[in-house]
Amino acid sequence: xxxxxxxxxxxxxxxxLMIGSNMRERDISGMRHxxxxxxxxxxxxxxxxxxxxxLDAIAFGRxxxxxxxxxxxxxxxxxxxxGADIPVLPVSSLAALAxxxxxxxVLTALDARMGQVYTASFLRGEDGLMRSIGAETVCAPDDVPxxxxxxxxxxxxxxxxxxxxxxxxxGARLKEWLPALFPRARGVAALAMPGLAAGEALAPEQALPxxxxxxxxxxxxx
Amino acid sequence: MRVLGIETSxxxxxxxxxxxxxGLLAHRLYSQTALxxxxxxxxxxxxxxxxxxxxxxxxxxxxxxxGCAPADINGIAYTAGPGLAGAxxxxxxxxxxxxxAWGIPAVGIHHMEGHLLSPMLEPDPPPxxxxxxxxxxxxTLLANVKGLxxxxxxxxxxxxxxxxxxxxxxxxxxxxxxxGPAIATAALKGSAxxxxxxxxxxxxxxTHGAAPGLDFSFSxxxxxxxxxxxxxxxxxxxxxxxxxxxxEQAVVDVLAIKCEWAIEATGAERLVVxxxxxxxxxxxxxxxxxxxxxxxxxxxxxxxxxxDNGAMIAYAxxxxxxxxxxxxxxxxxxxxxxxxxxxxxx
Ligand SMILES: Nc1ncnc2c1ncn2[C@@H]1O[C@H](COP(=O)(O)OP(=O)(O)OP(=O)(O)O)[C@@H](O)[C@H]1O
Ligand SMILES: [Mg+2]
Numbered sequence: 001x002x003x004x005x006x007x008x009x010x011x012x013x014x015x016x017l018m019i020g021s022n023m024r025e026r027d028i029s030g031m032r033h034x035x036x037x038x039x040x041x042x043x044x045x046x047x048x049x050x051x052x053x054x055l056d057a058i059a060f061g062r063x064x065x066x067x068x069x070x071x072x073x074x075x076x077x078x079x080x081x082x083g084a085d086i087p088v089l090p091v092s093s094l095a096a097l098a099x100x101x102x103x104x105x106v107l108t109a110l111d112a113r114m115g116q117v118y119t120a121s122f123l124r125g126e127d128g129l130m131r132s133i134g135a136e137t138v139c140a141p142d143d144v145p146x147x148x149x150x151x152x153x154x155x156x157x158x159x160x161x162x163x164x165x166x167x168x169x170x171g172a173r174l175k176e177w178l179p180a181l182f183p184r185a186r187g188v189a190a191l192a193m194p195g196l197a198a199g200e201a202l203a204p205e206q207a208l209p210x211x212x213x214x215x216x217x218x219x220x221x222x
Numbered sequence: 223m224r225v226l227g228i229e230t231s232x233x234x235x236x237x238x239x240x241x242x243x244x245g246l247l248a249h250r251l252y253s254q255t256a257l258x259x260x261x262x263x264x265x266x267x268x269x270x271x272x273x274x275x276x277x278x279x280x281x282x283x284x285x286x287x288x289g290c291a292p293a294d295i296n297g298i299a300y301t302a303g304p305g306l307a308g309a310x311x312x313x314x315x316x317x318x319x320x321x322x323a324w325g326i327p328a329v330g331i332h333h334m335e336g337h338l339l340s341p342m343l344e345p346d347p348p349p350x351x352x353x354x355x356x357x358x359x360x361x362t363l364l365a366n367v368k369g370l371x372x373x374x375x376x377x378x379x380x381x382x383x384x385x386x387x388x389x390x391x392x393x394x395x396x397x398x399x400x401x402g403p404a405i406a407t408a409a410l411k412g413s414a415x416x417x418x419x420x421x422x423x424x425x426x427x428x429t430h431g432a433a434p435g436l437d438f439s440f441s442x443x444x445x446x447x448x449x450x451x452x453x454x455x456x457x458x459x460x461x462x463x464x465x466x467x468x469x470e471q472a473v474v475d476v477l478a479i480k481c482e483w484a485i486e487a488t489g490a491e492r493l494v495v496x497x498x499x500x501x502x503x504x505x506x507x508x509x510x511x512x513x514x515x516x517x518x519x520x521x522x523x524x525x526x527x528x529x530d531n532g533a534m535i536a537y538a539x540x541x542x543x544x545x546x547x548x549x550x551x552x553x554x555x556x557x558x559x560x561x562x563x564x565x566x567x568x
Contacts, residue, residue: 034311034314034315034552034553034555035553035554038318038319038322038551038552038553039551039552041322042322052323067267067270067271067308068270068307068308068311071270071271071311072311072312072315074274075274075277075311075313075315075316075319076315076316077319078274078278078316078319079278079316079317079319079320079322080322082278082281082320083292083319083321084323204278205278205279205282208275209274211271216265216267216268217261217265217267217268218261219260219261
């Protein structure tokens with residue numbers, strides 16, 4: 001299987017190319033998504049000695065995360081996939097974040113601004129891939145849904161920003177939290193593989209962000 | 223050469239295909255007006271969310287309408303600014319990635335250059351050079367146009383744009399958004415002479431201060447309407463029509479007077495009028511009359527291409543791509559971007 005993957009849900013965006021079991025990845029830091037994403041894709045394809053049209057699909061981190069960055073990623077994936085006539089595979093950015101750890105049970109929290117985090121909890125399956133338990137939500141750090149059991153590992157920019165509040169909230173269920181982790185394209189690629197094998201890839205226009213936060217404007221007179 | 227154009231600078235998603243030999247092959251517009259209606263104005267985040275949902279399906283439809291296969295497209299043009307950054311990024315990312323996948327050049331277009339060239343989409347297009355009046359939701363300016371990318375502003379609004387004045391006045395009168403068409407429709411039933419609003423900056427013989435020149439001002443006009451509406455208290459439909467007509471006449475007068483002065487000052491032989499407000503029929507009639515008087519030929523886009531559309535972006539893209547201009551895959555957008563900062567293709 002040959003897969004291009006990208007994640008643009010945070011300030012650090014990354015692009016990965018997976019050919020069989022061989023994975024290459026490139027990071028772009030400092031909110032330079034628009035300037036750097038296509039040149040990075042081009043460089044990775046050249047390194048891998050492959051063209052877009054030879055890929056089986058393009059996987060992408062569909063969010064949650066920074067709205068504008070998510071749309072840059074989604075629109076780039078739409079254009080590449082439609083242009084190369086290949087399908088797309090959306091992957092949760094929170095799952096990709098959990099996949100960036102070596103832990104077994106991960107409580108993810110991405111900074112959602114406005115005093116909130118995007119959060120969900122994940123268990124590692126026998127295939128090494130993270131699976132969510134429960135829904136993804138956006139809420140204040142003190143309202144994060146409590147995961148069952150103990151030995152949870154915290155990860156994501158939400159933990160970096162609200163570690164005190166989150167440690168207090170999770171209490172004895174927490175084993176540790178890991179600083180400076182973010183969703184990565186290599187995680188997106190790994191997580192997309194089962195769906196690709198199962199024929200779940202979608203048409204290019206289905207490369208759409210999942211924002212979680214939908215109350216973005218107030219109607220007049222309310 | 224065949225160019226695909228993508229417009230996503232504000233609340234309309236526009237896609238079109240223009241062929242250098244065959245002209246416009248297909249164009250479609252998805253308007254978000256209904257989406258923003260409840261909010262009393264365009265909500266940037268909602269606009270961006272809608273563009274990313276609608277742009278590719280629209281593009282597919284336009285390809286089908288035009289009977290184009292991917293291999294038939296030789297270049298892609300997208301609006302790179304000015305406008306809402308998040309909205310612009312959707313069109314730029316889609317256009318650039320598609321060009322990358324198809325291995326063809328892409329070019330970022332200045333939205334106002336798109337408007338300015340839109341009358342060239344019509345039969346018998348205006349040749350350079352000409353005087354241009356750009357009147358839209360965000361701009362009101364007069365420019366001396368020597369050629370592609372050679373634009374010198376000779377007058378512009380010091381406050382509100384003309385379209386903005388239409389929109390704000392419509393809101394005052396409870397006529398909804400966008401205000402231009404609503405005011406124009408209401409004005410058809412108005413009786414002239416009941417109200418008269420000021421024509422700001424059109425008194426050449428002021429005893430104090432400098433001559434007003436070619437700049438425009440519309441905020442005072444809007445305030446005058448607001449004061450009158452407050453004085454009237456409740457508004458019946460005839461009063462609304464009468465106010466709408468008086469307002470429209472004031473704007474049309476101001477625009478016509480400034481065009482007249484600009485023609486005198488520049489000796490222009492052609493006047494090109496574009497942007498959303500150029501759809502206004504009274505303005506068209508008035509400027510055509512002016513043109514006859516000065517033996518100046520006046521050019522407009524068809525009304526559907528006065529407001530935002532993909533065709534004008536495809537056309538501007540064609541001219542720039544033919545001149546060898548293209549953008550690297552490392553793209554960006556410019557929410558603010560002065561039209562005078564454009565240059566002729568070298
Ligand atoms: N028939 C009309 N009469 C007067 N004004 C009109 C008419 N039709 C549209 N308009 C006005 O044109 C404006 C929209 O034009 P356009 O789409 O070119 O503006 P924009 O893209 O929002 O702004 P800009 O092009 O400056 O970035 C609105 O203000 C609208 O009220
Ligand atoms: Mg416009």
